[in-house]
Amino acid sequence: MIADNMTQAFQWTFNENDQEFSLHGSLRPQRADELNGCFSAMEQSVAKVSGKFYVNVRRLVRMNNVAFHAFAGKILDLVRSRSDLSVHVTTSSVVGWATRKFAVLETMSDKITVSEYDNEFYPGQSFVEDSEFIHVLRTQTKLTWRHEKELLRKHGLKPGMQVADICCGIGDFAVLLQKEFEPDRLVALDHSRSSLDYARRVAADFGIRGIDYVFGDAADMLLEDNQFDFVTCRHSLQVFDQPELILKELYRICKPGGRVYVTNEKNSHCLGEPRSESIQWTYNEVAKLWHHFDMDIEIGPKSRRLLIDGGFQNVTIGSFMVTNTDGDPQDFADVIASWKNLFAGKMAQERGDSPEFIERFAKGFDDHIFAALHPKGYAGWPIWVASGRKPL
Amino acid sequence: MQAPSEGISLNSGLPQMIHLDLDIKDFCTDWTHCDLMSGYIARMVSHNRLDSLLFSNLYSSALNELLEAVYRTHGSSGKLQCAVQRDGNVDRIELTFPADEETYKVYEAAIAKVNGDNAETLYLEALFADAEPDASLGLLELGVDYGARLAIGRNEDGRMSLVAELVLEDDAE
Ligand SMILES: C[S@@+](CC[C@H](N)C(=O)[O-])C[C@H]1O[C@@H](n2cnc3c(N)ncnc32)[C@H](O)[C@@H]1O
Numbered sequence: 001m002i003a004d005n006m007t008q009a010f011q012w013t014f015n016e017n018d019q020e021f022s023l024h025g026s027l028r029p030q031r032a033d034e035l036n037g038c039f040s041a042m043e044q045s046v047a048k049v050s051g052k053f054y055v056n057v058r059r060l061v062r063m064n065n066v067a068f069h070a071f072a073g074k075i076l077d078l079v080r081s082r083s084d085l086s087v088h089v090t091t092s093s094v095v096g097w098a099t100r101k102f103a104v105l106e107t108m109s110d111k112i113t114v115s116e117y118d119n120e121f122y123p124g125q126s127f128v129e130d131s132e133f134i135h136v137l138r139t140q141t142k143l144t145w146r147h148e149k150e151l152l153r154k155h156g157l158k159p160g161m162q163v164a165d166i167c168c169g170i171g172d173f174a175v176l177l178q179k180e181f182e183p184d185r186l187v188a189l190d191h192s193r194s195s196l197d198y199a200r201r202v203a204a205d206f207g208i209r210g211i212d213y214v215f216g217d218a219a220d221m222l223l224e225d226n227q228f229d230f231v232t233c234r235h236s237l238q239v240f241d242q243p244e245l246i247l248k249e250l251y252r253i254c255k256p257g258g259r260v261y262v263t264n265e266k267n268s269h270c271l272g273e274p275r276s277e278s279i280q281w282t283y284n285e286v287a288k289l290w291h292h293f294d295m296d297i298e299i300g301p302k303s304r305r306l307l308i309d310g311g312f313q314n315v316t317i318g319s320f321m322v323t324n325t326d327g328d329p330q331d332f333a334d335v336i337a338s339w340k341n342l343f344a345g346k347m348a349q350e351r352g353d354s355p356e357f358i359e360r361f362a363k364g365f366d367d368h369i370f371a372a373l374h375p376k377g378y379a380g381w382p383i384w385v386a387s388g389r390k391p392l
Numbered sequence: 393m394q395a396p397s398e399g400i401s402l403n404s405g406l407p408q409m410i411h412l413d414l415d416i417k418d419f420c421t422d423w424t425h426c427d428l429m430s431g432y433i434a435r436m437v438s439h440n441r442l443d444s445l446l447f448s449n450l451y452s453s454a455l456n457e458l459l460e461a462v463y464r465t466h467g468s469s470g471k472l473q474c475a476v477q478r479d480g481n482v483d484r485i486e487l488t489f490p491a492d493e494e495t496y497k498v499y500e501a502a503i504a505k506v507n508g509d510n511a512e513t514l515y516l517e518a519l520f521a522d523a524e525p526d527a528s529l530g531l532l533e534l535g536v537d538y539g540a541r542l543a544i545g546r547n548e549d550g551r552m553s554l555v556a557e558l559v560l561e562d563d564a565e
């Protein structure tokens with residue numbers, strides 16, 4: 001299941017704008033001179049650079065010591081021969097050996113720095129990893145599962161399949177999938193270590209076996225091409241500033257003929273009665289708030305276009321509404337309360353919103369809760385579900 | 393058999409997970425065999441780890457260094473065996489391959505460096521030396537960076553074994 005990178009060629013690219021030289025793929029040469037091509041490209045690149053030269057090894061999956069020895073020497077030569085130049089190496093936390101290996105470069109010269117990129121990967125990460133948010137995600141999944149259980153079947157999920165849940169969060173959806181659909185294999189990937197720790201604990205507590213929780217970057221996964229019958233990615237395209245990149249990866253790991261299934265929201269369409277106006281106003285503001293952090297919480301109906309543009313066939317889209325009448329209205333109210341906490345709390349503060357704004361913003365959530373708990377009230381949260389088939 | 397380094401035994405008594413057996417000459421016809429074999433074995437042993445992808449990537453890197461060392465430095469003819477085992481979160485890799493005295497000495501010297509007090513200094517020296525690296529660089533890295541325990545032993549059939557014990561994951565599930 002793990003990418004066999006001997007088939008993944010070694011490549012390099014230079015981005016002059018960013019003064020960044022990137023290495024990709026697998027690098028296990030027998031002799032150092034096999035790197036001559038790369039090194040002369042690097043020399044040409046660095047000639048155009050002043051100040052800081054960025055070397056990006058985030059997508060370098062394998063590297064033996066022959067290569068590293070040659071590479072380390074080259075970097076050291078660079079900073080020694082050019083007094084105006086410093087070098088910054090960016091590694092990835094997903095590639096287990098990389099940061100440790102490259103970090104020794106720092107010991108050789110104070111003009112070389114090394115850091116792990118992923119920490120800053122996505123703007124909302126700190127919000128999502130918040131322990132309160134874990135609670136939101138759990139309740140959300142509880143509410144959406146009622147609907148999705150049937151929808152998943154309609155979108156083609158069957159028992160015994162090879163399934164991947166990308167951006168799995170705290171892994172509760174994977175657990176439900178495992179119980180209901182008994183996939184032959186289930187990989188659940190996320191880029192939050194704390195969420196994965198939580199997911200593994202929950203699975204262990206519930207005696208659930210067979211879910212492979214893996215740490216990874218959805219934009220650049222170590223998973224092999226063409227191996228899953230069904231790839232899910234729920235409520236997550238909306239947290240990336242470039243959802244197309246994630247979709248490309250979902251497409252890549254999906255088998256030809258398999259399907260990619262995504263769910264997304266359009267928060268401005270959340271609704272409630274009574275007090276609809278205040279609710280409406282607040283959710284319009286939610287959309288703007290996410291936009292401020294480079295995330296699009298309005299992606300829902302755009303999913304169809306995203307899938308078609310991503311090369312999928314037989315794209316189907318629909319929507320369902322989670323409401324206070326689905327089950328215990330308190331569950332619905334709990335979700336809204338935690339949105340209020342996060343959106344009108346940490347996120348609004350971080351944007352620098354005024355107390356007056358925050359007060360009005362929070363009021364809409366309170367009104368949504370009011371509608372949900374009102375004996376004659378109705379409160380809804382719409383979700384769009386879309387899937388497409390990877391061509392054979 | 394010569395006494396292995398302290399605390400690491402050459403006959404572990406653990407069940408074999410995978411055992412590969414091939415002629416050293418066949419192995420050495422193509423450099424990419426190191427990469428293929430390490431990738432293949434890593435994949436086989438990673439499926440039930442805490443994080444299969446991370447584990448496999450690390451395992452493959454470590455095993456590849458061992459295989460590359462053998463590819464470069466080995467005796468002239470005989471079988472190369474690769475046996476991998478696991479005890480809790482300790483993964484054990486044992487490579488057995490033909491070795492004349494000279495070959496054995498190369499490994500002896502390398503292992504002495506790895507198990508010495510100044511392994512880290514020697515690792516940095518080897519890494520930043522101008523000369524092309526020898527077998528010890530990869531092994532030093534395993535010792536210093538991966539915290540591997542390494543040992544060698546002499547077999548009666550003219551072969552030697554190179555054993556590495558690695559903990560690649562903090563706690564097993
Ligand atoms: C809104 S949550 C959705 C979680 C889950 N699918 C659910 O529905 O409960 C978004 C998830 O994307 C994860 N994520 C963010 N950036 C990622 C990346 N680059 N690769 C993989 N996962 C990422 C976050 O850690 C978070 O768990």
